Amino acid sequence: FDRSTPIEISLIERIEKLLPENILELLKTIGEKADNLNYRAYMIGGIVRDLVIGRQNDDIDIVVEGDGIYFAKLLANSLGGSVRVHEKFGTATWKHLSGLKIDITSARTEYYEYPSALPTVEMSSLREDLLRRDFTINAMALQINKSNFGKLIDFFHGYKDIDEKKVKILYNLSFVEDPTRILRAVRFEQRFGFEMDKQTLELAQISVDKISSTSKPRLAHELNKLLMEENPVEAICRLQELGVLNYLVGPNNFDIETIQLLERFKVFVDEVTFSTESENSCNEQLWICYLAILFFKQENGLQLVKDFALNNEHLHIVDEIYHLVTSEQALSDEIQLGNLHKLLKKFKKEAIICFAILKNLPEVKTKLIKTYLIARMAIPKLIDGRELKALNIPPSPLFSKILLEIECAYLNKDIFTKKDALRFVKNEYL
Ligand code: CTP
Structure with missing residues (x-):
């Protein structure tokens, strides 16, 4: 990996095609402001990966070789908007007048717990910043200074790995230092149809035990993202294959029956969602329902899931699932939709579906619930x-x-x- 000279290619055409005009113009202006300070400025991380792949992404992270916080304040002063400084991390978020948020950091500050011993040579700080990241595909930079606008700077062959559909770590201790990266590796495998290379896979497998000593919120943050991807069930099966579930849910808590429950849940949610395009408002809680199904077999499983809640809404939906599966409410097959509404109105659709799946309700009742959920989303407001x-x-x-x-x-x-x-x-x- 030890390349001190990066591969450099121009991505200008791709950027112009993929980024909306206003964002492109804004980036050029930011580049010029950086020129005035003699700072080199780069887009970095996920957005660069996505531009190379050809996907849209408006989550802009900028790294400057200079004082990032000062630069963010300067941008707000001259271009408007506001700045939130995160002193602890040495980063700032600039909220542009258009509402767009741009994170700005100084090269290396994000990882200052691993101080560099490198001499200050050209681009060493950028290289150091990139080297501390998770995967080669996420460790490319795209310069935005005027004279080099759109130049891809690729020290670690991220471009080639994208071409070869590989998820590759940048250094051997990567998963040990940050076990949540194992979940990230699975996320990128699933999202892009990539695969970990042999060495990355081996290192992931021998580091899985570190998952049990990783904090729940950190795991939750990544589980949230992973299980909100298009194929959460496949992602979960991949986690099982890697041995992650042994340390996340405990050994012997995952079997073919669990996979079937997860799949039935997904199909049910999709059926209800596709029939009612309007309501996607509480889909943000879906991921924790998958977790609830994964943990359900364990004693107190749903209580354990609560430790992964990242906000009150997540907590609330687990409570709802708990309430529904433990209440003795027997639904008659003949119950009218209106009467069902009286029982279920206060529960979110995801919690109701989760309950139907976990309780293994017979086909007739499952159908009734499906009809009800679809009908309830189309109730007009007759009077107020x-x-x-x-x-x-x-x-x-x-x-x-x-x-x-x-x-x-x-x-x-x-x-x-x-x-x-x-x-x-x-x-x-x-
Ligand atoms: N990163 C890392 N290790 C982590 C988390 C993040 O190295 N455990 C780095 C990666 O370089 C990543 C960047 O921080 O590209 C931003 O992280 P995040 O926003 O979580 O991921 P994205 O790659 O932007 O993914 P997404 O497109 O899903 O937002």
Whole structure:
């Protein structure tokens, strides 16, 4: 790996094709501002990888050979927007007026816990920064200074590895220093149809035990990203193949039955989502449902999953799953959709699907739940609180009860229009 002279090729045409005009112009301006300070400035990381692959990505990370925080402030002063400084990491996020966020760091600061012993030669700090990263495909830089705009700087053959569809680490201790990179390797394998090279794979396999001593939030951060990729079940099977699940979920907790549950969950979610294009609002919690299915067999499995929650919404959905699978509620096959709505309205669709799968509900009930979820996403708002007030009903918890009743009546096909709904309220509540 020890290349002090990088391969340099121009990616200008690709950049012009892939990046939106306004971002391209902004990058050129940033490059010129860096020129004024005599800083070299580069795009770095995922966006460079994606530009090489030919995928869109607007997650812009910039590294300067100079003071990144100072540079971010200067950009905000001259081009507008605001800066958030993360002192601890020596980085800054510049929020441009357009809303675009750009992370700016000084070369090497991100990894300053591993100080460099290299002499200061041209580009040594950039090279050092890149060398500390996870994989060759993520360790390329794209210069944005005016005279070299679009020049790819590739010390570690990332370009060739992309061509050969390889995920390759940059140094032997990479997985030991950061075991979450094993999850990242699987993510990039899955996302791009790449494969770890032989040595990377071996090192991943011998480092998997480090997963058990890695903090839950750090693992969760990567699991979140991995399980939100297109094929979470394949990703999970790959984790099993590498031995990761032994240390994540514990040994002997993963078998063909678990794979079937995961697959059934995915199919169910896809069916409901595709039939109702509008509601993708809570898909962000899907990943933790996969985790819930993985951990379910274990005693207290769902409680353990809570340790991976990254926010209250994640916590909440696990609570919902727990509540649904432990409640004794038996659903009759004959239950009307409106009555089902009374029982399930407060639960998120992902939690309900997870419950149906984990409880292994019979086909009839599964179908009923599917029909219900699809129907509930199409419930129109027949009347609202203002109209209830106009009927002289004072605002109170009664409001939400009435609105729920109206939804249930609609699902039961007892009412269809606003007029029906108003008549329904007058008959029942006035
Ligand atoms: N990185 C790393 N080791 C990690 C996490 C991140 O070396 N454990 C580096 C990689 O160079 C990566 C960059 O930090 O490209 C940004 O990380 P992140 O945003 O997590 O990943 P991306 O590669 O941008 O992936 P994505 O496209 O999914 O955002």
